[in-house]
Amino acid sequence: MNSAWFTVLKRDLLLAFRRRSDIATTLFFFVIVSSLFPLGIGSDSAILSTIAPGVLWVAALLAGMISLARMFAADYADGSLEQMLLSPQPLSLLVSAKILAHWLVCGLPVVLLAPLIGLQYALPNEAIGILVVSLLIGTPALSLIGAIGAALTLGVRGSGLLVALLVLPLYIPVLIFGALAVSASQHGMTPQAHLSLLGAISLLALVLAPLATAAALRISVE
């Protein structure tokens, strides 16, 4: 059982590594979106540091979302997804490996790049630290919830836009607690409560999302 999980994880990571430009696309999307806001709003560092938590979290949300379509599409197209459905291993387990691979490829780089963007937004060092921690706790939930949307829209026309419509409303709690954690630390308050809630959402998603995604895949592929 574990070996199947590791095989799927290794395979997905290897495939992502062979197509490195895909990872870069997500990352640059994040950078470009978050660089557009100062251009639209102005370079006043007081305003920028006020909006930074929200803007950076929304940018991370969007970057995680645009890469969702890739989670199952290639496997669906070449038939390996059907093999996973037919395999004796529990589908939700294999799906959780795919979701982890997606987070490692699309979520983690955004987390690692965030401090750089935080500096551009004149965030104080402490707030940057909380930003990284909140993204580290929160972005797995984005990949987990997003997987349900990606599985439901598999092979549907206009799936790229549709997945945004389905998934973004469900991302709202993650956005709220993530951004609140950062702005709380900016205002000298402890972000602990927000981070705990963020962790709770991620854990809940970790339990339920692979099951829901597996059910959605069975609906979409049958």
Add this chain to the structure above:
Amino acid sequence: MSINWFKYSSPQAFYPLAGKMIPWFSWLAVLFAIAGLIISFAVAPTDFQQGEAYRIIFVHVPAAWMSMVIYIAMAFWAGLGLALNARLSAMMAQALAPTGAMFTFLALVTGSFWGKPMWGTYWVWDARLTSELILLFLFIGFMALQAAIDDPRRADRAGALLALVGVVNVPIIYFSVKWWSTLHQGSSINMGAAPKMAATMLQGMLLMALAFWMYTIAIALMRVRSIMLERERNSDWVKSLSAPLSLKGDA
């Protein structure tokens, strides 16, 4: 005597039953609406703080109630359809979605009309308004997903899963939004502190809520009849329904 609960779970059996029920629910909706509107506009006293503008709550509050009730009902039918593989349940879920989205939209619009004289602005990022807006997004997502999938069986099941995921998320979204709004704005606006309602106001609101319930049932039955005909157009019972019509058309 055992009741056969599944007798009306086939579209063929339910179609005529729904046809018989629609006039009843439509008339009840009209009667409740007339009684409710008379009480709301003629009987209920003018509010000493809010003046006449408060009367919009007779539409607003029942619409907001209905938007939530319909989402739960939709998820219930969708879940039932998914669990029992019952076609009719999935069709009911599909039939309820547009009405739910309509009531959500109505609640938002009437809420902003109420907000203008009361709060001096059409829109406030208040917890209730924001979560109602998110509910509208959930309804639209459900309808968009069903519309995008051509195979009706897959559309039913995918929509059902989305509705169930939504139901799990609705409380989380509600509490996160509530907390968010209490942190972001002071207690300048407090909807909980509204003065106690006069009994007639409550009666008017309940009558309007009943009218909306009846309207929802009537319109959902009408819509589910259309969905049945469309989906089962190649089956014998639909053909036998349309046969006399087509003969008339030929003559």
